[in-house]
Amino acid sequence: MARAYFPVLMLLGFVVINGLLIIAISSLTIRARPTPVKQQAYESGVPALGDARERFSVRFYLVAILFIIFDIETVFMIPWAVYYKQLSCLVPLVNDACPVGNISLFGLTEMLVFMLILLVGFIYVWKKGALQWD
Numbered sequence: 001m002a003r004a005y006f007p008v009l010m011l012l013g014f015v016v017i018n019g020l021l022i023i024a025i026s027s028l029t030i031r032a033r034p035t036p037v038k039q040q041a042y043e044s045g046v047p048a049l050g051d052a053r054e055r056f057s058v059r060f061y062l063v064a065i066l067f068i069i070f071d072i073e074t075v076f077m078i079p080w081a082v083y084y085k086q087l088s089c090l091v092p093l094v095n096d097a098c099p100v101g102n103i104s105l106f107g108l109t110e111m112l113v114f115m116l117i118l119l120v121g122f123i124y125v126w127k128k129g130a131l132q133w134d
Contacts, residue, residue, distance in 0.1 A: 062130050073118055080111055 041052075080087070087107030089098035125131065 059130065059133065066125060066130070069121075070118070073115075076114065077111070080107070083107075 084107050085093060085096070085098060087110065088104055090102040090104050091099060
């Protein structure tokens, strides 16, 4: 049993040693020359505006959560697409194909119900005005 975990432990050891080696080499070879310009915050080439602890509107977080929800939708669609043939066949696949007369709409119906639930949620959010930045 311990033999099965040996490759994982080797990889973990390699990652830790590599990380420590990179930090050690960089600390030995680089001289610190701090200047006021180097100590300033860098935001994509634009000078920092305002305080870092600025309050954001609740709508900003709502849009972020909605993005995550619809992003997770695609994560669920990928495995469904991979197993679509198996989900749409009443019997086990023969030579990676469904035998004639054994095709079902279960796989398609399953995803359509999932997408319908998401569509109802999207329409609800849209009607509530959560996607408008006015």
